Amino acid sequence: MSTGPLLAVRDLAVVIGGRHILHGVDLDVAPSGVTALLGRNGAGKTTTVRGVLGLVPRTGSVRFLGEETVRLPTHALVRRGIGYAPEDRGVFAALTVAENLRLAERPGAGEPAYGLVHELFPELKARAKQLAGTLSGGQQQMVAIGRTLLNGNRLIIADEPTKGLAPKVVTEVAQVLERAAQAAPVLLVEQNLAMVRRLAEHCVVLADGRTAHRGPAAGLLADPEATRRLLGVGRRGTARPEEHLMAPHDNQAARPAGPAADNGKAGA
Amino acid sequence: MSTVVLLAVTGLGLGALYFLVASGLSLIFGLMDVLNFAHGALLSVGAYATWWAADGHLPGAGSGGPGFVLAVCFGTAVGTVAAMVLELALIRPLYDRPREQVLATVGVGLAVPALLSAIWGPDARPFPGPAALSGTFGLLGAHIPVNRLVLIGAAAAVLVALRLFLGGTRHGLVVRAGVEDRAMVTALGIDVRRAFTLVFAIGGAAAALGGALGGLYYGSVDPGQGTSLLIFAFVVVVMGGMGSVAGAALAAVGVGLVQQFANYYTASGLGDLAVVVLLAALLLLKPRGITGRLA
Amino acid sequence: MTTATPAREAATAGDVAAPAGTLRRYGRWWPAVALVALFAAPYSSLPLPGLLDGPIGSAGSLQLLALCLVFGALATGYDLLLGRTGLLSFGHALYFAAGSYATELIMVEAGLPFAVSAVLGLCCGVALAAALGSVALRVGGIAFSMVTLAFAQAGSILVERDPGGVTGGEEGRAIPADKLPSSLAGIGNTANLYWIALAYLVLTLAVVHWAVRSPTGRVWEGIKENERRVEVLGLRPYGFKLVAFVLAGALAAVGGIVHLLLTGGATPQTTTSDFTLSLLVMVVLGGSGSRWGPLVGGVLYTWADHRLGDLAGSETVSGLPSFLRVPLSQPLFLLGALFVVMVVALPGGLTRLPARLRPVLTAGQRRVAARERP
Numbered sequence: 001m002s003t004g005p006l007l008a009v010r011d012l013a014v015v016i017g018g019r020h021i022l023h024g025v026d027l028d029v030a031p032s033g034v035t036a037l038l039g040r041n042g043a044g045k046t047t048t049v050r051g052v053l054g055l056v057p058r059t060g061s062v063r064f065l066g067e068e069t070v071r072l073p074t075h076a077l078v079r080r081g082i083g084y085a086p087e088d089r090g091v092f093a094a095l096t097v098a099e100n101l102r103l104a105e106r107p108g109a110g111e112p113a114y115g116l117v118h119e120l121f122p123e124l125k126a127r128a129k130q131l132a133g134t135l136s137g138g139q140q141q142m143v144a145i146g147r148t149l150l151n152g153n154r155l156i157i158a159d160e161p162t163k164g165l166a167p168k169v170v171t172e173v174a175q176v177l178e179r180a181a182q183a184a185p186v187l188l189v190e191q192n193l194a195m196v197r198r199l200a201e202h203c204v205v206l207a208d209g210r211t212a213h214r215g216p217a218a219g220l221l222a223d224p225e226a227t228r229r230l231l232g233v234g235r236r237g238t239a240r241p242e243e244h245l246m247a248p249h250d251n252q253a254a255r256p257a258g259p260a261a262d263n264g265k266a267g268a
Numbered sequence: 269m270s271t272v273v274l275l276a277v278t279g280l281g282l283g284a285l286y287f288l289v290a291s292g293l294s295l296i297f298g299l300m301d302v303l304n305f306a307h308g309a310l311l312s313v314g315a316y317a318t319w320w321a322a323d324g325h326l327p328g329a330g331s332g333g334p335g336f337v338l339a340v341c342f343g344t345a346v347g348t349v350a351a352m353v354l355e356l357a358l359i360r361p362l363y364d365r366p367r368e369q370v371l372a373t374v375g376v377g378l379a380v381p382a383l384l385s386a387i388w389g390p391d392a393r394p395f396p397g398p399a400a401l402s403g404t405f406g407l408l409g410a411h412i413p414v415n416r417l418v419l420i421g422a423a424a425a426v427l428v429a430l431r432l433f434l435g436g437t438r439h440g441l442v443v444r445a446g447v448e449d450r451a452m453v454t455a456l457g458i459d460v461r462r463a464f465t466l467v468f469a470i471g472g473a474a475a476a477l478g479g480a481l482g483g484l485y486y487g488s489v490d491p492g493q494g495t496s497l498l499i500f501a502f503v504v505v506v507m508g509g510m511g512s513v514a515g516a517a518l519a520a521v522g523v524g525l526v527q528q529f530a531n532y533y534t535a536s537g538l539g540d541l542a543v544v545v546l547l548a549a550l551l552l553l554k555p556r557g558i559t560g561r562l563a
Numbered sequence: 564m565t566t567a568t569p570a571r572e573a574a575t576a577g578d579v580a581a582p583a584g585t586l587r588r589y590g591r592w593w594p595a596v597a598l599v600a601l602f603a604a605p606y607s608s609l610p611l612p613g614l615l616d617g618p619i620g621s622a623g624s625l626q627l628l629a630l631c632l633v634f635g636a637l638a639t640g641y642d643l644l645l646g647r648t649g650l651l652s653f654g655h656a657l658y659f660a661a662g663s664y665a666t667e668l669i670m671v672e673a674g675l676p677f678a679v680s681a682v683l684g685l686c687c688g689v690a691l692a693a694a695l696g697s698v699a700l701r702v703g704g705i706a707f708s709m710v711t712l713a714f715a716q717a718g719s720i721l722v723e724r725d726p727g728g729v730t731g732g733e734e735g736r737a738i739p740a741d742k743l744p745s746s747l748a749g750i751g752n753t754a755n756l757y758w759i760a761l762a763y764l765v766l767t768l769a770v771v772h773w774a775v776r777s778p779t780g781r782v783w784e785g786i787k788e789n790e791r792r793v794e795v796l797g798l799r800p801y802g803f804k805l806v807a808f809v810l811a812g813a814l815a816a817v818g819g820i821v822h823l824l825l826t827g828g829a830t831p832q833t834t835t836s837d838f839t840l841s842l843l844v845m846v847v848l849g850g851s852g853s854r855w856g857p858l859v860g861g862v863l864y865t866w867a868d869h870r871l872g873d874l875a876g877s878e879t880v881s882g883l884p885s886f887l888r889v890p891l892s893q894p895l896f897l898l899g900a901l902f903v904v905m906v907v908a909l910p911g912g913l914t915r916l917p918a919r920l921r922p923v924l925t926a927g928q929r930r931v932a933a934r935e936r937p
Contacts, residue, residue: 014290055451090452092445103445104456107438147456303705361907367651370705371847371906374840381897468915499716499836503711537724541717548713551706552698 004066006185007052008032013061014044015210016083021047022209024060029155034177034186034199036217040205042234045189046087048206049159053077053084065154080107082090083148087159087189098242100132104147114123116183118144120176136170145173147199149180156180159189174198193231197221205230271409275528277407281416281485282538284423288478289354289497290504290516291430292351292471298447298511299467301366306354306373307475307501308494309380313350314476315395316384316490318343322396337563347476348469357467360461362482377495385491392490395483422481425519426474430513439466441484447511493528500540601761604628605754612865616873617708622753627869629753629760633821635768636760638845638861640814645843646808646852647775649787651708655693656838657917658812662688663829665720667736668729677743681820685837688816689809696808700801703790704736706790719834732829737828753885756825758815759806760873772854775828785851829861840897841868845901856893859914868894904914 006026013043014022022044029035051058062070062077070231084103092100101124104202105112112225118125121142127135132143141161148156158177160169174195177186190196192257196203196217203220205213212221213230222227293307322331358372367525380440394437397415404411432438442463453460475494482497483489504523508515523543530539605625608618615624637659644650666684667815669675675683699710725732740748746755774780782803785793793800823829841864849860871894883891890896905912909919 012443053455055455073459074451074454075457075459078455082457084455086452086455090449090455092448094448095441095445099441099445102438103441103453106457153459167547301705303709341686358903358907365910367905368706368910370651371843372903374843374904375899375906376838377899378837378844379896379903382893382896382899383890385676386889386896495837499712502712507710535724535726537720541724544713544717544720548698548710548717551702551713 001036004031004257005029006065007187008022008061008063009048009052010061010063012048012058014047014056014058014248015049016056020209021056022051022058023050024210025206026211026214027204028202028214029187030202032181032185033201034181036196036200036203037187037189037206038073038191038196038203038220038231039212041191043206044209045206046159047209049084049157049187052240053157070097079082079109081151081154081243083151083153083156083184084157085141085144085156085158085161087163089137089140089144091130091132091135091143095132097135097143098128100143100148101150104150106151106254110152112141112150112185113152114150117149120149121177138172141165141169141173142176145176145180149183153184156184157187157189160191162190162192162195170195191229193221198225213226269408269557272534273408273410274412275532277410277416277420279525279528280521280522281419282528283521284419285478285482285485285497286501286504286524287423287517287520288426288474288481289481289494289501290520292424292467292474293501294505294513294516295443295447296471297505299359299450300359300369300444302369302373302465304358304373304471305498306376306380306494307371307471308476308498309377310347310351310472311479311482311494311497311528312381312384312489312491313494314343314347314387314472315479315483315493316343317346317476318480319393319395319483319489332536333400336396336398339355340477343480344473344476348473349477351468351472352465353474354472355465359464359468363461376449377498381491381495388491390491392488395486395488397484415481419481419485423520426477426515427513427517430474432500433470439463443467475499478552499547500543503543503550506547506550513554575688593628598765601632602886603808614870619658625753627866629757630869631820631865632757632760633818634842634845634865635858635861636764637815637818638842638849638857638864639684639767639771640811640818641842642726642846642857643771643774643783643807643811643814645846646857647771647780648783648804649790650804650807651706652699652711652808652811652921653812653836653839653843654695654699654711654713654718655815655842655927656834657715657718657837658688658692658815659819659822659838660718660829660834661691663823663833664722664730664736664819666823667738667829670742680732684820685813685816687695688819689813692809692812692816693805696805696812698839700804700808703772712839713841714835715834719831720834722834723829731829733831735828735830738823739794743824758872760821760825762803763817763876766817768854770810777830779803779806841898844898844913848902848905848912850914853914855915856912860912863913864898867898871897 004209007027007029009025009027011025012022012025013020025044025048027037027048036049037045047056050056051060052062054070054072054077055187058070060070061068064077064082068257084090087267092103095103101112101117123139124142124146126138132140135143145158145161146193148158161173161177165173170192177188177199180186186199188196188200190200193228200217203213203217205220207230220230238251289307292310293304294305296302296304299560302332318339320326321342322336323328325375326339326342330339354373354376358376359369360371362369402413402415406412412414415423432440434444442453442458442460443466446463448461450460453463478497479489482493486493500523504519506518507523508517515536523546526546527539527543530542531537532539596835604619609626610618615627617624619625619628640653641652644655662684665687666677666680667780669683670680672675673680695711695714699707699714702710722730730736746752747759775783782864783792784792784799785796785798786803790800793803818855819829819833822833842861843859846857847855848864849858850856871891874891890900909916911919
């Protein structure tokens, strides 16, 4: 196995509806552990993830496992071993929990690891026949993360998995991600710096659609000046910025509506 | 009383025909956001292929018994293939241009009936059918044409088959998930485009079957048959909710019955008018039902 | 827009540039030249074999030319919705038919003179467009298309069922000859009708040209590009879309009145959804959103529809092998197929064709030039 980065993104640019959302993002995901993708609201974190996956039109270079994938359609890239838990959790509300998980199975790519998923989330087993739309936010997040763990993926991408969850559930999610990171490296988009401090070894910081900083996570978080400059926290002299749960997770500006969705709302 | 029974069964038969058209239309729209204006043309293709086969052009097929069943199967198969060709050749190259997709189906919807009338003439052709299906039977004092029952039976079978497919197979699961969030399905590593071709094939098969059996119902085929059914199928689709097969079934029965009874008991044509106005009213009252994620 | 010629391409062509520049200077006047030529057409006895049956000035040719102009203008007006505001209406035929039927009814049943009836008929068309448009525009996207389709279909059913004998059902309503001013009746006055059709075209082109350049027109463009951005600017798209809908409806109603004169009656075919769809085909064929595209599409479609129909009955075609004869006998098949090809392969329509070919041609020229250089 090569020692280079598992995922290497170079000069990723995304233009949606004539607007440049990303100008040139560089990003490496280490072959092990958690890499955090940080940045203020609207910096382009979610767009970066969607661009990597090809869910939005993008240019640049995306190398996964040493292979250039920027021309691959989303499903083909994902089948090379990526589990993706999107920002809005992407749970199919009209399908049951079991069906949501079944959808993530990849026929012909090994046995799905239901044992692991049910061990981590016993609740999903109990609620297998429940419609996912009737679950609580935390339970839906479990479905979303459960789907990424089913396939022995080489990389797990989790986009703000703690967004809008109660503190107790946040801790649970952190535990699960810690566990998941032992099996496969994780690219974690996160606003909650306590989570980052606890989980991440490396971090990439975006600002205005560009990579602003790359390095060890601990180094960044230990430097209050850099934290304030790059992430905009601790401005009011908070003694421990890393414990500060960043207030409203309103990421509307950063969330690009696809062209179709864009037209849909315009037409409605 | 016998009039009511006759009207009810005829309305159900019409509803069955609507369901066969609308079920595919609804799935296609729900999954792909494509309002398929060529769906009526698929019905016509099925009707003409069945007529052609039953008229003695296909060896083994004919107007009686097993020969007719073979003709219907042939018609359905031709409609299925036509739908798949339509999806692969015209819809697929236009995936990122939703407006053009609709326009392309409009063009096909115009061209196919014109082609049919160029080949077989613009006038209605008498539709052959087994003698057993051309008779009537008595029900509560009414003489009911047997072909109504055939239509109702076929629609019920299609409904059950679709429910089984959607609920019990992986492809069905992908279709149901895709109706909700297409992008997320691809992000789970599934090539959703294969599901697109699949729903077109299913929709084409159902519509072509509707065409084949509609020939029995009307007693003839003409090039414009499918197109004139299309607008009523739209009503059914909107009423039943996009992407919902069960909804389409309920709405189809409702529309068929309302139309029959209103046309009989009030001025002729008022039923048709009522249904069309109902379409406008429904869309205006619950626009979210259709525009939620639409270009 | 489609008429703009990139200057750099002329420059690369080297010595060709000078005549091209002169051409372009005169080229700017071609609409006026075309208008004069069209105006003078009834005086011409030039035969156009293949294109027209008789000489240009003959009654039959003028009738066909006039129809071409009417539908060209109608398509131009329809493109206010489709190409300028981004509204896909499937019910535009309704307002055309409304102008036609209302004028005929008022003239014949109320006994009013033609001019008064025409004004009242136009008012009916505008009122109908305003009423139905204000309802249909409450929804957007494909729902709007379907609501307009439903309204038009309701109109079509009404006309066909002939309530109280008012619409004449499938026969339509013919104008009794004595009801029209003598200058507009009879085959000898086809030239007058032709000029009316030409006037309608000029009116439509002028109105559309003026409207899309007005401040409202710029908002339409914004709505077409991105409706939400217009909302962000604090404008309510609904009102602007309604203006476009009513204006297009009014132009269609005038077209209906001209068509009534031209064909001597109101026909139920003009109420059908197929008629609206053929409008759509005309616009897309020629080039939606361009100044001349819908006109070109409308003229070509109407001409092809009539001439191919005549051709189908002719001996040349009936002698052809069936794989050629069958499609040729149905103009709608050819036009529908052409439309599909246009949608898939040539977005922008026929009027974009020169602009799309130019890079190919210039590249060819350049290659030739490079080869000739020692």
